[in-house]
Amino acid sequence: MSRAEAGATGVADATRASSSPSDQHSPTAPHAPEGPRPMYRLTDVVKTYTQKKKTVTALAGVTLEIPAGQMVAIQGPTGGGKSTLLQMLGALDRPTSGTVLLGEKDLSRAGDHALAAARGREIGFVFQGFNLIPTLTAAENVETAFADGSVPRDERRRRAAAALESVGLAERADHLPAELSGGQQQRVAIARALVKEPTVLLADEPTGSLDEATRDEIMDLLEGVWRERGLTLVIVTHDSAVAKRAERRLHLKGGQVTEI
Amino acid sequence: MFFTYLRRELGNRRKQTVVIAIGMALAIALVIIVNGVAAGVRNAQSSVLESVYGVGTDVTITQTAEPGTDGGGPGQQFSFGSGDGSTEDGSTEVSQNTLSAARGTATFDASTLATVEGVDGVSAATATLSLQNSSFSGTLPDFSQGSSGGAGTAPGSGTGTDTGTAQQAPPTGGADGAGGSSFDVDQFAVEGIDVTADAVGPLTSVTLADGRTFTADDAGKDVVVLDQAYATSADLTTGDTLTIGGTDFTVIGVVASTSSDAATASDTYVPLDTAQTVSGLTGQISSVYVTAASASEVDSLKSDLEAALPDATVSTQSDLASSVSGSLSTASGLVSNLGTWLSVIVLIAASAIAVLFTVSGVGRRTREFGTLKAIGWSNARITRQVAGESLVQGLIGGVVGVAVGLLGIVVVNAIAPTLSASAATSSGPGAGGPGGMPGGAATAAAGSAVEGGAAAGTGGGFGQQMAQATTDIALHVPVTLSIILVAVGLAVLGGLLAGAIGGWRASRLRPAEALRSVA
Numbered sequence: 001m002s003r004a005e006a007g008a009t010g011v012a013d014a015t016r017a018s019s020s021p022s023d024q025h026s027p028t029a030p031h032a033p034e035g036p037r038p039m040y041r042l043t044d045v046v047k048t049y050t051q052k053k054k055t056v057t058a059l060a061g062v063t064l065e066i067p068a069g070q071m072v073a074i075q076g077p078t079g080g081g082k083s084t085l086l087q088m089l090g091a092l093d094r095p096t097s098g099t100v101l102l103g104e105k106d107l108s109r110a111g112d113h114a115l116a117a118a119r120g121r122e123i124g125f126v127f128q129g130f131n132l133i134p135t136l137t138a139a140e141n142v143e144t145a146f147a148d149g150s151v152p153r154d155e156r157r158r159r160a161a162a163a164l165e166s167v168g169l170a171e172r173a174d175h176l177p178a179e180l181s182g183g184q185q186q187r188v189a190i191a192r193a194l195v196k197e198p199t200v201l202l203a204d205e206p207t208g209s210l211d212e213a214t215r216d217e218i219m220d221l222l223e224g225v226w227r228e229r230g231l232t233l234v235i236v237t238h239d240s241a242v243a244k245r246a247e248r249r250l251h252l253k254g255g256q257v258t259e260i
Numbered sequence: 261m262f263f264t265y266l267r268r269e270l271g272n273r274r275k276q277t278v279v280i281a282i283g284m285a286l287a288i289a290l291v292i293i294v295n296g297v298a299a300g301v302r303n304a305q306s307s308v309l310e311s312v313y314g315v316g317t318d319v320t321i322t323q324t325a326e327p328g329t330d331g332g333g334p335g336q337q338f339s340f341g342s343g344d345g346s347t348e349d350g351s352t353e354v355s356q357n358t359l360s361a362a363r364g365t366a367t368f369d370a371s372t373l374a375t376v377e378g379v380d381g382v383s384a385a386t387a388t389l390s391l392q393n394s395s396f397s398g399t400l401p402d403f404s405q406g407s408s409g410g411a412g413t414a415p416g417s418g419t420g421t422d423t424g425t426a427q428q429a430p431p432t433g434g435a436d437g438a439g440g441s442s443f444d445v446d447q448f449a450v451e452g453i454d455v456t457a458d459a460v461g462p463l464t465s466v467t468l469a470d471g472r473t474f475t476a477d478d479a480g481k482d483v484v485v486l487d488q489a490y491a492t493s494a495d496l497t498t499g500d501t502l503t504i505g506g507t508d509f510t511v512i513g514v515v516a517s518t519s520s521d522a523a524t525a526s527d528t529y530v531p532l533d534t535a536q537t538v539s540g541l542t543g544q545i546s547s548v549y550v551t552a553a554s555a556s557e558v559d560s561l562k563s564d565l566e567a568a569l570p571d572a573t574v575s576t577q578s579d580l581a582s583s584v585s586g587s588l589s590t591a592s593g594l595v596s597n598l599g600t601w602l603s604v605i606v607l608i609a610a611s612a613i614a615v616l617f618t619v620s621g622v623g624r625r626t627r628e629f630g631t632l633k634a635i636g637w638s639n640a641r642i643t644r645q646v647a648g649e650s651l652v653q654g655l656i657g658g659v660v661g662v663a664v665g666l667l668g669i670v671v672v673n674a675i676a677p678t679l680s681a682s683a684a685t686s687s688g689p690g691a692g693g694p695g696g697m698p699g700g701a702a703t704a705a706a707g708s709a710v711e712g713g714a715a716a717g718t719g720g721g722f723g724q725q726m727a728q729a730t731t732d733i734a735l736h737v738p739v740t741l742s743i744i745l746v747a748v749g750l751a752v753l754g755g756l757l758a759g760a761i762g763g764w765r766a767s768r769l770r771p772a773e774a775l776r777s778v779a
Binding site for chain 2: 083087090092093112113116117118119120121123124125127129131133134135136140143144145146147148149153156192193196
């Protein structure tokens with residue numbers, strides 16, 4: 001399958017997920033619950049790093065609520081704290097001070113084990129560089145998402161195959177990442193993020209390594225699964241075209257967050 | 261998932277896997293070969309020792325012979341008076357058979373045995389008397405002709421049987437019929453042993469080849485048991501008669517060493533009391549063989565015995581092992597020093613290579629491990645994955661190493677290098693000397709111009725030392741399951757070490773690295 005064809009499949013998938021792809025710029029998400037239940041609640045989050053004996057403040061007191069089911073885009077200059085904020089949301093790191101609540105769970109005080117468990121069950125990640133394991137096939141890469149080994153093998157395989165099919169790559173299941181195009185690799189990565197049915201999907205520059213046409217396919221796919229599954233989607237991006245698709249846009253500069 | 265991932269990673273890094281496996285294989289093969297050869301050498305050593313000292317002997321007690329005294333003297337003497345021998349056809353036949361303490365062996369009072377048995381920790385003890393039977397037989401020319409004829413010493417040209425010309429060409433006769441002489445000097449070792457001792461002593465390590473061994477009824481009788489090698493060389497079997505110290509002994513049995521490669525301690529075995537009587541060493545013994553009550557108390561037993569017997573030399577089996585000399589002991593030294601160090605160094609090097617490769621592999625896979633952490637893999641699972649990879653690399657190396665090592669052992673056994681071992685049977689001054697007479701018949705045949713009228717001359721000093729039992733042993737390297745398991749265990753350990761270090765490095769990576777790394 002050529003890249004163009006893959007793209008076409010992607011568009012088709014996205015079309016299935018959303019009845020009108022051209023209307024996707026609409027900031028209203030039909031499935032986003034309007035209730036008061038926040039997915040994330042960040043209070044006075046400060047994160048400082050020590051780099052070469054210099055203290056760098058990446059987040060300077062961020063207070064933020066993200067309701068469940070919201071699609072949020074985070075923009076801002078390089079070094080503004082976007083990635084650090086995503087790490088806080090993704091339970092990859094703990095803040096220097098302040099609290100990060102994921103649902104009822106306080107990620108700022110959780111141990112390594114609890115953070116890993118939260119990542120394994122509730123959070124799906126999509127990376128700019130796709131970050132697939134080069135030695136594993138597409139299907140096997142998707143299977144790595146079952147992090148704690150509690151899911152039996154047969155079910156893992158079945159769900160991985162289903163996830164690949166949902167991103168339009170069923171027939172590429174046995175291909176290694178190197179045999180796939182960038183867009184296809186990102187689809188595998190999205191399947192990997194979704195296969196464990198997380199409540200949150202975090203994407204770090206998901207289209208940063210893709211050309212424009214592929215970028216739109218991937219965004220259609222992400223937006224489609226967001227609508228379909230009602231999960232909370234946070235996208236860090238430089239690209240305004242990507243950010244415009246979100247319900248809510250945040251700007252992060254100098255460690256401070258502002259709504260756009 | 262674990263195995264799929266593991267297999268793919270190792271397959272993808274085949275070159276690295278092969279290098280690590282080769283390193284491990286080399287180390288493991290060396291360990292197996294070195295240990296196998298060491299065990300082979302040890303077996304050879306113990307079979308030499310067993311053949312000399314018997315099975316179950318923990319301690320032997322001897323006494324140092326003082327130079328110049330009987331038994332410790334430099335040589336033996338055969339004295340013939342002018343009337344000795346029988347003269348016939350112009351030749352004089354002389355023969356003499358003496359039994360005396362073996363070279364370098366000091367005898368001491370038999371009461372030592374009772375002293376030894378009185379020491380705590382002695383389970384069994386038996387006394388032996390090591391003797392040497394020397395027989396001298398020869399043909400001399402009829403010296404009386406030469407002196408009566410007064411015709412000088414011109415070499416004769418007649419033959420011994422040509423009696424008609426005997427008067428014209430003196431001296432004639434002798435071994436070559438031309439006035440020459442011929443001597444046979446035959447020496448063999450005689451061990452006087454306690455016929456009731458079956459727990460410890462020289463005859464406990466033998467198998468009966470023919471006839472019977474001693475029973476309690478044999479005490480005091482003129483009966484002899486032969487070593488098979490000696491029986492063959494002397495052409496004797498059960499029922500034959502052997503003259504020892506001028507007394508005729510009946511051969512009642514033939515014994516062989518349990519080790520096919522080694523001879524038994526002595527050429528012949530006779531009852532201790534008979535040996536004492538025939539040799540004139542009444543109440544004397546030369547060694548006491550002791551079995552300790554507990555193998556772990558041999559060293560303390562040694563000091564107790566030394567305290568009880570201040571004049572005696574008390575040797576443990578390990579002391580005796582060091583008395584094994586020859587190429588066997590050279591091999592032993594080589595194997596235990598060079599071989600062990602070499603395998604240790606190679607093992608360390610192989611492990612270091614494995615560690616370095618694993619750590620650099622983890623470094624290159626930072627993003628991979630960060631990603632896996634970001635999607636929820638625990639540190640334990642990542643460590644397990646990395647350790648698993650190293651472990652399998654070690655295992656592959658171990659299996660290949662075992663195969664190469666076994667091949668090496670097969671090659672060594674096919675070549676079967678012969679090692680010669682000399683076990684000093686006595687710590688006396690004569691022992692350890694060069695040129696031991698290997699077990700038996702020394703023949704000195706010499707044409708000698710004997711001065712006329714010197715019929716009553718002295719015999720030569722035959723100073724051959726019988727104090728060493730020299731044995732040639734083909735090195736057989738044993739293969740034991742335990743050494744294979746140890747070798748594979750070492751490979752696994754090396755792999756685990758690499759995996760533990762690599763896994764630790766991987767688990768220390770911050771998951772945020774995955775997000776930082778730009779594709």
